[in-house]
Structures are given as structure tokens and as C-alpha cells.
Amino acid sequence: MSQILVEKGTALIRAFEAATRTGIVGMRDSFANLQTLLEETASQRDILFLAVTDRQGKILAHNRSELVGTQLFAPTTFESSSVDAKQGWLPLQSPSGKEAFAVYQAFTSIPSRIGVHSRRQSTWMDFCGPNHLAWMDRCLGDQASGQIPPLIFVGLDPEPFREALKQDIRMTVLLAAVLVVLGLGGLFSVVLARKYRTYHDKLLDINAIASEVVASLPLGLVVTDLHGVVVFLNQTAEGILGVVAQINIGKSIQEYWPPEMKEVSVRLRQGERILEEEFSLTLREGKLMPVSVSASHIMTVEKVTIGFVYIIKDMKEVRQLQDALRRREKLAAIGNLAAGVAHEVRNPLSSIKGFAAYFAVKYPDGSDEKIAATTMMTEVDRLNKVISDLLDFSRTSDLQIKETDITILINHSLSLIRHDAEIKGINISVSIPDDLPHVRLDPDRFTQALLNLYLNAMQAMNQSGELSVRAEQDHYGHIRILISDTGPGINAEHIHDIFKPYFTTKPKGTGLGLAIVQKIVEAHNGTITVSSEQGRGTEISINLPLDYRD
Numbered sequence: 001m002s003q004i005l006v007e008k009g010t011a012l013i014r015a016f017e018a019a020t021r022t023g024i025v026g027m028r029d030s031f032a033n034l035q036t037l038l039e040e041t042a043s044q045r046d047i048l049f050l051a052v053t054d055r056q057g058k059i060l061a062h063n064r065s066e067l068v069g070t071q072l073f074a075p076t077t078f079e080s081s082s083v084d085a086k087q088g089w090l091p092l093q094s095p096s097g098k099e100a101f102a103v104y105q106a107f108t109s110i111p112s113r114i115g116v117h118s119r120r121q122s123t124w125m126d127f128c129g130p131n132h133l134a135w136m137d138r139c140l141g142d143q144a145s146g147q148i149p150p151l152i153f154v155g156l157d158p159e160p161f162r163e164a165l166k167q168d169i170r171m172t173v174l175l176a177a178v179l180v181v182l183g184l185g186g187l188f189s190v191v192l193a194r195k196y197r198t199y200h201d202k203l204l205d206i207n208a209i210a211s212e213v214v215a216s217l218p219l220g221l222v223v224t225d226l227h228g229v230v231v232f233l234n235q236t237a238e239g240i241l242g243v244v245a246q247i248n249i250g251k252s253i254q255e256y257w258p259p260e261m262k263e264v265s266v267r268l269r270q271g272e273r274i275l276e277e278e279f280s281l282t283l284r285e286g287k288l289m290p291v292s293v294s295a296s297h298i299m300t301v302e303k304v305t306i307g308f309v310y311i312i313k314d315m316k317e318v319r320q321l322q323d324a325l326r327r328r329e330k331l332a333a334i335g336n337l338a339a340g341v342a343h344e345v346r347n348p349l350s351s352i353k354g355f356a357a358y359f360a361v362k363y364p365d366g367s368d369e370k371i372a373a374t375t376m377m378t379e380v381d382r383l384n385k386v387i388s389d390l391l392d393f394s395r396t397s398d399l400q401i402k403e404t405d406i407t408i409l410i411n412h413s414l415s416l417i418r419h420d421a422e423i424k425g426i427n428i429s430v431s432i433p434d435d436l437p438h439v440r441l442d443p444d445r446f447t448q449a450l451l452n453l454y455l456n457a458m459q460a461m462n463q464s465g466e467l468s469v470r471a472e473q474d475h476y477g478h479i480r481i482l483i484s485d486t487g488p489g490i491n492a493e494h495i496h497d498i499f500k501p502y503f504t505t506k507p508k509g510t511g512l513g514l515a516i517v518q519k520i521v522e523a524h525n526g527t528i529t530v531s532s533e534q535g536r537g538t539e540i541s542i543n544l545p546l547d548y549r550d
Helices: 002-026 032-042 124-128 132-140 159-215 235-241 259-269 316-362 368-394 406-424 443-461 492-497 513-523
Strands: 047-053 059-062 087-093 099-106 151-156 220-225 230-233 274-282 288-299 305-314 402-404 426-431 439-441 465-473 479-484 527-533 537-544
Touching: 002 032, 002 047, 002 087, 002 099, 002 151, 032 047, 032 059, 220 235, 235 305, 259 274, 259 288, 259 305, 288 316, 316 368, 402 406, 402 443, 406 426, 406 443, 406 465, 406 479, 439 443, 443 465, 443 479, 443 513, 443 537, 513 527
Parallel strands: 426 465
Antiparallel strands: 047 059, 047 151, 087 099, 099 151, 220 230, 220 305, 274 288, 288 305, 402 439, 465 479, 479 537, 527 537
16 A cells, blocks of 8 residues: 555656646646646645655645745654655544645756745745845755755645555455355365264175175075065075076066965055964975064154065975974874884794794694794894894984994995896996095994895886996085986885884885984984876985084
């Protein structure tokens, strides 16, 4: 502001001096026009006064002529070393009492002779004296004679600049406040963005974990909206229902819902809550699958239903375990009974066989008595075999576990029946990999189980055929032994009964052979399954863990 006012005041002073010099040419006989020039120049809006003074501050000329001879500033002002006597600016008071920004400079443009001011009574002559040269020496000085020239002052109004400065300050403060707010907002946004990114990443992790957990659940999970459109379907539900999620998501559940589940859906829409209800699902292939179903409403915080969730549990393994438990309990009871019966019957049988042998020796060959005695001994032997089987069946599963090379064990067991197989024209094929690991088992009891399976297969084929024995390690690390024959196969209605005690389709069978095999396999923590097709033979599969655990 000071720089602008100084430049403006300097420009006005130079313009005034130029006008004065021009006036020298046209106004040699009078100084009257000097006053007029002061008044006209000072009539501009932002000029408060225009004056010529000596170095002690006495006014020699002023735009208000009545102020001539008065003091514009203190006589000691220019005694300060900080004030330049040639040019500069001072804060002075204008005749109206308003603070002025006074720009001053040495005034060198001097009229050539004295005149009388035409407008006012006071004249330059009155103040400076009648002698032109005396006035020159006393008042205005002469640069040529070494006198100090007077000063010309332009009093400018600083208020517009101050208002502009205040407005600029207000604008600066406003902008600074805006920038501070924006800066704080930006900082807050950065903090929020970081928190959002952190929470977003955590949410993604939680979502991924939840998705993986839900997808890997051993339970079938189906989620639908209010209209029965599938929203989510995990892999277990796909396996149970026999559908593919990518195909069925977005479609109505009624398209592939089993009849039993449609009834559950109706009950659920009626407001019922289904919890652990067990029934059998009728799948597309016509098969029945035992399941346990729970179903519930999906509600918002405001208790508004937005969908339904169905949890389907495959009960097949549970049913199998339940059946196995019941079978073991039944077998245990039969075993205890068989042990008691065998003990009570075997002693009388020994006596009967002894009497039969006595009579067989006493009567001649070919006689009816001899034939009866011989038949009695044969039937006693057969009954004794049944009792032996009963004892084997009732024997507790006390195993003598040891590290066993399964390849050697299978080859040894096959060597025991190889002669009978050759007599019947049955070919034996063996497929065992070289790197098959050892198994912890009871070699004697397991050999007994294998022999029973071999003999059953050979009896089924009777004459000719092929007995195939294979061993392999599955992807769970278990040893799988597969025994197959080319016999007539087993009827479908008998498949589930062949391991039951005393069930047999053979005229002279006891029905305990496969039951004993199953008991031995299960005692080794293994499983045994059978698959057969009428006219295409039968295959028995035994799965054994590598490490037996009691």
C-alpha cells in the first residue's frame, strides 16, 4: 500500500511540476495561477491536500489559501536521521482532520516573478516581501546559489487502500479457514480411507473364511428368497440333491426339490420351524436317501422375513453306524449264546460219535446197521463243524497284531487253495504293486478271513472260471484288497443279508462264513463291502488302515 501511494504521489508531484514549468512560459508576470493549479490538482477525490512548505513545515502555498503561513508539520521533523529531506512520505493530518498519507519531494519548479493571487487577499508578496529576489532567497531558495529548495506535499487518502487491505485480510483469513477446513477434511478423509481399507480387507477376509467354512460344511446348505429362488447352494447340498450350483442358483427351488422337501417348504411358509426331522428323500434316480432336515426363516433386525434357509444332513453314514452297532450287539449276543450251546452240545456229540463208531465196527459191511452207524458219525462230524464255526464266531477279537507284508500274506493264503482251484479248473490271477507298504494286523486271523472269501468264490464258480485278487493303496493311505469271481453273482435282494449270521443260499452252508469274515475285518478297524451283478460275478472289497489302533 505504501509503495503504491508513494508512486502515485510522486507521479502527481511530477505532473504538478510539469504543469508549473509549462506555466512559467505563459505566466511570467504572476504567481496567481500557482494557487489555481494547486486547487484544481487537489480537487481529485483521493487527494486530501496539496501544499508547498519550507523545511520547517511552514506552508508557503496550499490548495486552501487560508492555511498559508500555518504549520504543516513540526519544525524538527527533518532533524531525525531516519527522514530523508529530499523525498519520502510522512503520516500527516489533513485540514479536515482526516489522517493523510503525505508524499513529499523537493520543489524546484519556481515562477520567475511575483504576482498577486487573484482569488484571495493574502498574496505571496505579503508573506515573502516586496522584493522578488528577497522572496526568492528567503522563501523559495535558489539551487544555483546553494539554498535548500522548499518541499511539495501531496496528501493522499489511505482509507480505500486500508479497506482493500482489510478486505484482503478478511479474504486471506477466509481462504486460510477454508484451506484449514479442507486440510482437516482431507486428513479426516485419509484416516477414514485407511480405516475403510482396513475394515474392507478384514471384511473380505472374514467373508472369505465364512464362504470357505460354509462351502466346506459337511451339511447341505440351501438359501432361498421369499419366492423360492435359490440364492446359495453349497457343495454338500449339490451332492445330496444331485444338482450343480452354477446351473441352479437364480432358479426356483421347485424345479429340483424332492417331494418331501416341497412339503417342508409349504410347512415353513405357514410359519412352522423344522428342527432335525428325519426322513428319506426320493432322488431323481428313484433312490432313497436318509436325511435329517432343519429349516428356518431368515429375518432382519426388524423381524422381517427375507428368505429361508434349509440345512440337510446326510444320515447314510449315521444309519450305517447305527446298523453296525446293532449288528455288533446282535452278534455279541449270538456269540455268547453260541459259546454256551457249543460247550453243552460238543460233549454229548463226542459220546454219540463214540457209540456210532462202536456199532459201525460191530456190524458187517453192507448191513443196514453198519450204514446207519456210519451216517450217524457223518452227521456228528457235520454238527461238530457247525459248533466249531460257532466257536470261531463267538471267539473274542483278541488279535496278535504285528507288522505284516500284505503281499506275502496274500500269496501264502492263495497257495493254500491253489491245488483245489486247479482241480476245479479255476484260474487264479494276482495283481499287487511292488511298493505296497506293510500293514499292522493279525496274520492268522486275516488269513482265515481271506480263505473264507476264496472258498466262497470257488464254490460259486463250481467248475472253471477266474478268481482275481488285487491289492492297492488308495488316496486316503488305506490298503484295499479286491477279491472277485466270475460266478453267477448274488441276487439284489440278498446283497444286504449276506453278512448276517446263518444267512446262506447254499444247500449245505452254515451261514457263518461271511459273518466271521466281517467280524475279523472290523476287528482290524477295516470295512468290507460287496458289489455283485447277476450273471457277471461278485467283488468283495476290504479296506484296511495301515496302522492298527486298538
